[in-house]
Amino acid sequence: MSAFIDARTIPEGAVLQPDLAIVGGGPAGIAMALALADAPFRVMLLESGGLTFDAKTQALYDGPEAGVPYLGLQASRMRFLGGGTNIWGGWSRPMDGLDFEERSWMPHSGWPFGIEALKPHYPRAQSLCEAGPWLYDKAEKRSPEQGPMIALGDGGVVTRWFQFSKMRGSVLPTHFGERYGDDLKRVRNLATYLHANVTRLGLAPGGAKVDRLDIATLDGRRFAVRPRHAVLAMGAVEIARLMLASNDVMRAGVGNAYGLVGRYFADHPIPRDIATLVLFDGKLAPYYLSQQLIDGAVMRAGLFPSEKYRRARAVLDSSITIESETKLDDVGKSAVAATAAAFGIDADNAVAYSLGGGCEVTPDPERRLTLDSGRDALGMPKVRLHMRLADSDLAHFRDTLKELGRQLLASRTGMLRLNMKERSQWLAGLDWGNHHMGTTRAHADPKKGVVDANLQVHGVANLFVAGSAVYPTYGAVNPTLSIVALALRLADHLRGRLR
Amino acid sequence: MRDILTRRNVLIGAGGVVIVAGAAFEAGRLWRKRHAPSPYDDLLARLDDRDADAKIGEAVLAETTEFDAKAVAAGLRTRLDRVTLAQAVAKDAAEGRLLEAHGWVVPETIGLLCALAVKAA
Numbered sequence: 001m002s003a004f005i006d007a008r009t010i011p012e013g014a015v016l017q018p019d020l021a022i023v024g025g026g027p028a029g030i031a032m033a034l035a036l037a038d039a040p041f042r043v044m045l046l047e048s049g050g051l052t053f054d055a056k057t058q059a060l061y062d063g064p065e066a067g068v069p070y071l072g073l074q075a076s077r078m079r080f081l082g083g084g085t086n087i088w089g090g091w092s093r094p095m096d097g098l099d100f101e102e103r104s105w106m107p108h109s110g111w112p113f114g115i116e117a118l119k120p121h122y123p124r125a126q127s128l129c130e131a132g133p134w135l136y137d138k139a140e141k142r143s144p145e146q147g148p149m150i151a152l153g154d155g156g157v158v159t160r161w162f163q164f165s166k167m168r169g170s171v172l173p174t175h176f177g178e179r180y181g182d183d184l185k186r187v188r189n190l191a192t193y194l195h196a197n198v199t200r201l202g203l204a205p206g207g208a209k210v211d212r213l214d215i216a217t218l219d220g221r222r223f224a225v226r227p228r229h230a231v232l233a234m235g236a237v238e239i240a241r242l243m244l245a246s247n248d249v250m251r252a253g254v255g256n257a258y259g260l261v262g263r264y265f266a267d268h269p270i271p272r273d274i275a276t277l278v279l280f281d282g283k284l285a286p287y288y289l290s291q292q293l294i295d296g297a298v299m300r301a302g303l304f305p306s307e308k309y310r311r312a313r314a315v316l317d318s319s320i321t322i323e324s325e326t327k328l329d330d331v332g333k334s335a336v337a338a339t340a341a342a343f344g345i346d347a348d349n350a351v352a353y354s355l356g357g358g359c360e361v362t363p364d365p366e367r368r369l370t371l372d373s374g375r376d377a378l379g380m381p382k383v384r385l386h387m388r389l390a391d392s393d394l395a396h397f398r399d400t401l402k403e404l405g406r407q408l409l410a411s412r413t414g415m416l417r418l419n420m421k422e423r424s425q426w427l428a429g430l431d432w433g434n435h436h437m438g439t440t441r442a443h444a445d446p447k448k449g450v451v452d453a454n455l456q457v458h459g460v461a462n463l464f465v466a467g468s469a470v471y472p473t474y475g476a477v478n479p480t481l482s483i484v485a486l487a488l489r490l491a492d493h494l495r496g497r498l499r
Numbered sequence: 500m501r502d503i504l505t506r507r508n509v510l511i512g513a514g515g516v517v518i519v520a521g522a523a524f525e526a527g528r529l530w531r532k533r534h535a536p537s538p539y540d541d542l543l544a545r546l547d548d549r550d551a552d553a554k555i556g557e558a559v560l561a562e563t564t565e566f567d568a569k570a571v572a573a574g575l576r577t578r579l580d581r582v583t584l585a586q587a588v589a590k591d592a593a594e595g596r597l598l599e600a601h602g603w604v605v606p607e608t609i610g611l612l613c614a615l616a617v618k619a620a
Contacts, residue, residue, distance in 0.1 A: 276602075331558055334551040335603040341547045342588045342609050402597070405604030409592035417602040 001185045004051075007196035007217050014223040018044035018191070019498055021213060021227035023198050023242075024234035025049075026083020027480055028466040028487035030176045030184065031128055032233060035491035037187040041498045044225065045184065045192040046215065048234075049080030051177065056218055060197070060376045061237070067367075067387040069427065070267075076434040077235055081194065082177025084235060084480070087434070090165035090173025090298075091478040092131040094122050094485075096317070098307045099475040105314035108264065108363035109473045112444040112453035118485045121492075125484035130174040131163040132297030139287075142295050147285030149301065153411035156309030157320070157404040162477075164291055164298035172291075172298070199380050201230070201246035201254050201463070209461045210254070216378045229462040229498060232440075233487065236265065236469035240369045240439035241383040243450075243457075255440065255450050255457040262369035262383075264441050266474045268358040268433035269389060271426050275355040275401050276326060276417040277408070278336050282351035288322040289353075302357075304476070305400045313403075316396040317476035318359040320404065326354040332417060343412050350414070358433055359397040360476045364388055369439055394426050435479050437468040455490050466490050537619035539572050542612060545584045549616045556613035558600035568618040571611050578608060 010016075020036070022029045025047030033045045049057045061074040078086035095115065102110030126134055135142065139161045140149065149159045165173030184192050195217050202212030202224075213225040232239045240262040244253040255261055286292055287301045303320040310317060328336065332352070340347030361367075372384040398418060405416030420426045443449020446458035451470050457463040466487045468479045475482075534540075534549060546552045560566055579587055591597065591606035598610030605613075 331554050331601045332603065334548075334554045335600060335605060337548065338546065338552045338555055338609055338613065339588070339605055342545075342584045342606070344585045402604055406592055406595055406597055409597075409604070409606060410589070412589070416604050418599065418604065419602055421602070 001182070002191070003185060004192045004194050007193045007215060008219050008221055010221065010223050012221055012223065016044065016223070016225045017227070018042045018225065019228045020044070020494060021046060021225050021230045023213070023230065023232050024083065024238070024467075025081045025177065025192070026233065026235065026467070027085050027176050027484050029083070029231075029233035030180050031125070031484045031487040032231065032466060032491045033184060033187065033190050033192070034128070034180060035488050036495060037190070039189060039495050039498070041189065043190045044227065045190060046196040046198060046213075046225070047081050047192065047194050048197045050194045051081055051181070053078065053080055053086075056377065060378065062376065063382040063384055064372055064374070065385045065387060068389045069430070070385065070387040071432050071434065073237060073383070073385060076432070076436070077237070080177065081181065082175045084434070085174065085176040088165075088173060088480055089478070090131075092126070092129050092163045092165055092481040093136060093160070093477040094118075095475045095477060095482050096307055098310060099317065099473060106316065106362055106473065108365070111472050112442050112449070118482065118489060121485040121488040122481070124488055125481050128484050129165045129481055130167060130179070131165050131481065133295065135295060135297045135299065136161050136163060139294050139297070139299050146287055146292060146294070147283065149285065150279070150288070151411045151413045152404070152407040155403060155407035155410065156305050156313065157303050157400065157407055158306050159301050160304040162300050162302060164300070166298050197378055198242060199378050200248070201242060203246070203249035203254060203460070205249065207250045207254075208459065210463045218377060229464070229494060231464045231466050231490065231494070232469075233466040235467065236436035236439045237369060237383060237385075239465060239467070239469045241371070241380070243440065244369075244371050245381050254463070255460055257459060258447050260441065260450050262439050263365040264363045264438040264472070265367050265369055265385065265436070266361050266363065266438040266471070268435050268474065268476065269361065269394075270356065270358045270431040270433050271420060272356055272429040272431060273354045274357055274397070274420050274429075276328070276332065276419060277322065277353045277355055277414060278328070278350050278416070279353075279414040280340055280345050280347045280350050280412070282349040284322070284351070284353070289324070303404060305403070309403070313399065315399055316360040316362065316393060318357060318397045318400050319476045320355055320357040320401065323354045323356045326352050328352050335417075336415065339409070339415055345412060355401075357397070358476055359393060360474055361393045362390055363438065363441070363473060364390065391423055394420070394423070433478065435468065435474070437471040437474050437479060440465045440469040441472040442470040443472060454493050455486070464490060464494070534619065539568070539615045539619050542572060542575050542579070543616055543619055545579070546612055546616060549619075552613040553616045553620060555600045555603070555605065555610065556615070556617035558603070559598055559610045559614045560617060562599055563614070566614060568615060572615060575608065575611055575615070584608070
């Protein structure tokens, strides 16, 4: 077992020469490093932070924002080994096949590969996320002892299942740095450097390949890495920032010949108390309200628009969760009484619940990151986020909620109140998923995407991107499981490429 | 023991029962909410609690720019002809005929009946 290397101990001006440099020790970078454990080439993992939180390192994330109120860029990520898994909630679910398709109702949609390309990698990703046996929607048949699913009848909204990452005992979820630190140390062909910040991608003359990574530490040390291949496995914000800031050879930055780097930034809006659901008989299985152990997996049910419904009604994806009991006002009590009476149903035991959820957003080139005039402690330009949220995206979510209301009525199960209508109402209760996506989107056409189907940066032969930065569209589920699956797919590709 | 089931006592008791029952019936009529007659009473009879349902009706009307009560009533009479209210609202839900009342997604028939309750007040 070899110890991690503190980059602050590397001699000033040193030049290191691995076969593959992975920049970023989050879930994508760690998954790749582990997947390449027996590869016949030398791998270097470069992590900006250490093993625990450090405020000065975290401050390197800081940057200004404009537009729709958004979480602080510094607050929504974690800059130490494990990356985003140091603050994730463990919610896991694979994307749907439809998420990868070009959809006529969604501009800029379509991945350069389908879900079939990820399917072989999901089981290993599930294992790395420690999300238990692969049950997901098979839980439907394994949960009856905990109560039936909500009877929704035929319609567009169906019960679907999340699984949760579980590190050990009652510790949720898996923090990749802590969980896999010793495993990384055991990998013979891997050298993991901590406190190593990549401040510049050095392109060879002509820009067709990367031949140098400039590394800096917060205590002022500088050295270089000259890899045969490099993978950017940081978050979607830092990848765009580094590519834009590395503009000494290509003036627009690395991979930015068509001005796409930093565009199409996305996150999942998480509005709170979006609707009130009433069940006439007041009976709700516990797995809708909180995590439950089902057949060895920690699971929770949510309500999702089916793929069939999304196609038929041309709506975006979303997920709905039942959060907590709530009280009805006088109009609500009257609405429930009148509706139940009309159906001839006794609603004396009716119970109301507040709903939450998240929704997909339409890819928007103007929701973007650009370089700011300010500089961080390493001298790198800060990044500025211009955040936008389209009314039409919220309207799609509302349409799906209304369909849920229709189904509750049609099945005589209950009814629903839509709590959001005006934009101001949505924004007042708006949170975000901390799911940074889309700044180096994948597309086969270099005019429409930064990376190709192999996640190689168009026009730069030895530079790749891992993680949710490559998402052209975003689905409505938490991205970590798919980030890891994508990273494992890229590891497979590089294994062949570097042979 | 003297026999209390005399003919006189039975008649007095029966008369008392009739008087008490009649008083209770009249009191019920007095306590029941009264509404002025309206052209929609045949429809509003389908509602359990017109006053409470008028709150929903107010919310429906707030979302509606034009509400022609006579036309709505005529449409509801056709819709409810020879079907129960339960059947009508089930059909509304199945076919997606819904109204919003202060955000509540309600079957159109319920929403319109409630709106008529407002117009009838």
